[in-house]
Amino acid sequence: MPAGVPDLGPGGARDRPGGRLGAAELGAEPGERATLVQFSSAFCQPCRATRRILAEVAAMVEGVAHVEIDAEERLDLVRALGIEKTPTVLVLDAAGRIVRRAAGMPRKVDVIAALGAAV
Template sequence: MVEESLTAADIGGALGERATLVQFSSAFCQPCRATRRVLTEVAAMVEGIGHVEIDAESHLGLVRRLEVERTPTVLVLDAQGRITTRASGQPRKADVIAALGRAVTPS
């Protein structure tokens, strides 16, 4: 798999200074709401972490490019926008924290 990078323009929001949590969601997805809560909590715990939620139905080009097959799908980006982790389904808070630990650039 080719290493994929995303820009602020790609995700429609600013990249976090240290890492970014990108969530693909859909309107009637109950696990998406729970995922939003988890990612918002984790992003608030660590300085320099951004969280961007993308409506999959409104961004089909990006969904196809990244081969997002279900919602929620979460991508963890490092400070340069490189995808370091990808997961589908509702994540556990501990798994998100661990993935961030691998992506975060020491401050």
């Protein structure tokens, strides 16, 4: 993978206790098959591009939702998940388990590939 491109690798050890994120944590309904969760901040330029990429992928794949969370408004969740920068993307499976995570702006092809682990 080229330098600077985030790896949508396995969720890691900092996943939430219980290992699941649902509508209560996300502030929105998760997708039936998978959910792309994006942590953003107001003045983050890469967050805007990431928003477009994730929205396009969610529109392409039936049952996949894109949920954007303002990191500054949800510091509790940011701390619980070990989010250190924006954008950070989490890929959740149908049960709300984190199966992949990446910090930085992902490539569309990597997001699509990461969905394979979730659906």
